[in-house]
Amino acid sequence: MTDFPFRIVGFDLDGTLLDTSGDLAAALNHALASAGRPTLSVEQVKPMIGGGARHMLAQGMAATGGCTDAELNVLQRRLLDHYQANIAVLTRPFPHALDALDQLATRGVTLAVVTNKLEALARQILAELGLTDRFAAIIGGDTMGPGNGKPSRLPIDAMVARCGGGRAAFIGDSIYDITAAHAAGLPAIACSFGFLMQPVEELGAELVIDSFAELIPALERLA
Incomplete structure (x- = not known):
């Protein structure tokens, strides 16, 4: 399928894809x-x-x-x-997250992770959960150098570049995620089930999802 509105979809890790x-x-x-x-x-x-x-x-x-x-x-x-x-003793993907990734991949979407976790730890946890191969880019809080994690736009820009360019959207659960996405000119979806520092409505995302079962329709609406 080639008619999906986004070529790239990026995800935060902690509190978004994974319950860590x-x-x-x-x-x-x-x-x-x-x-x-x-x-x-x-x-x-x-x-x-x-x-x-x-x-x-x-x-x-x-x-x-x-x-x-x-x-x-x-x-x-x-x-x-x-x-x-002890990185993956209790950690698991949130409900319906893997199904959402499968659906996006079926639609030809390139997937990425942009997290403020150290890149080595992000890669370790994704490897231990058997998820590494799903992502074309894995960018950590230290990947772009000291002080250049989210909310800087730099890791989001790098995500788009490493995924080959094209229309992109970002999914997260914190003000760091939404601010970084918007700074890079991307629309953002917030996860109400994440590790919220403040009410999800205050994050400023274009849309909010209560479950990954809602992600594909939300991205279609976002377009």
């Missing part, structure tokens, strides 16, 4: 406990996800008493080591 909250919370709590801090529930951690590991850790430390940059440096390494060793 259990494994991320476990890694954060490992770091917090090592510093003598109380641990946090998965629901407490979810709004902290989306800006990368250091942002999540800083939020977790702030919620349990604050910290210095030096402490953050030490604890970030502990968090990442624990996460890398």
Whole structure:
């Protein structure tokens, strides 16, 4: 099929394609406990996800008493080591996500991931879940260099270029996702089931979906 309105569809990872909250919370709590801090529930951690590991850790430390940059440096390494060793214990695709990817591929759409997770970790988790081959581009928070993750437009521009160019749309669950997509001139769809830092209506996306079962019709409406 060649009449689908978008040639490229990009996805955020955490809170969009994958429910990574259990494994991320476990890694954060490992770091917090090592510093003598109380641990946090998965629901407490979810709004902290989306800006990368250091942002999540800083939020977790702030919620349990604050910290210095030096402490953050030490604890970030502990968090990442624990996460890398336990990256896909609880993590699974959201319901209907794989079916939506299949439907897009059938329509000839090129798929990509743009995440603020470190690229190596994004590639590891996709490999462990057997999803790597579905994506023509996998761009992490460090791929474009320090400070150039979302909400910068640079990773979105790189996504479009690496996928061969053409009309594109982006799917995400955070203000970082929607801001980056819009900065790059792309329409965006927000996931109400994601790790929301604020009400989904405040993200400024063109459309909101409550399930991946709604994605194909939403993209058609978006066009």
